[in-house]
Amino acid sequence: MAKYQLLVVTNPVEGREDEYNDWYDNQHLADVIAMDGYTAAKRYTVTALMGDKPAGTYAAVYEMETEDPITAFESLGKAMDAGTMYISDAMDPVRLSVSLLTPIG
Numbered sequence: 001m002a003k004y005q006l007l008v009v010t011n012p013v014e015g016r017e018d019e020y021n022d023w024y025d026n027q028h029l030a031d032v033i034a035m036d037g038y039t040a041a042k043r044y045t046v047t048a049l050m051g052d053k054p055a056g057t058y059a060a061v062y063e064m065e066t067e068d069p070i071t072a073f074e075s076l077g078k079a080m081d082a083g084t085m086y087i088s089d090a091m092d093p094v095r096l097s098v099s100l101l102t103p104i105g
Contacts, residue, residue, distance in 0.1 A: 004064040005101040006038075006073060009046060009056035016090040023088035024060070031085050032062055037072030039063045055097040069100055 012020030029041045040063040046054045066072045079085035 001065040002067055002069075003103060004066070004069045006062040006064060006069075007099045007101055008060045008062070008096065009054065009098075010058050010060070010096045011056045011092040012058075013090050013092050020088060020090035021058075023086075023090060024058070027086065028088070029060070031079075032076065035072070035075055035079065035085075037064050037066035037069070037075070039065050056095060069102075073098075073100065 010024075024043065029043070032038050033041055042061055044059045044061070046057055046059050048054050064072055076085065080087055
């Protein structure tokens with residue numbers, strides 16, 4: 001199986017940072033890891049050292065092992081739409097970015 005990483009940069013809604021971090025650390029990471037194709041996850045705070053201001057204040061990197069990373073990513077959206085994966089309204093739904101990292105070589 002091929003290995004990929006999914007980089008998700010997000011922000012809490014103003015004034016709800018504690019709630020956002022509790023949900024992300026104690027529910028969301030485990031919900032994603034339970035999905036097919038996802039094997040591990042780790043969260044980070046984001047600090048800009050050069051260039052433009054980053055898209056968010058927090059980042060999560062999800063490790064993936066799959067032959068089809070797009071389908072694995074789309075399965076997250078389907079779970080959210082079906083109501084089987086809860087997304088806290090303490091996460092800002094506008095200020096976020098999602099990137100697929102594909103190894104080179």
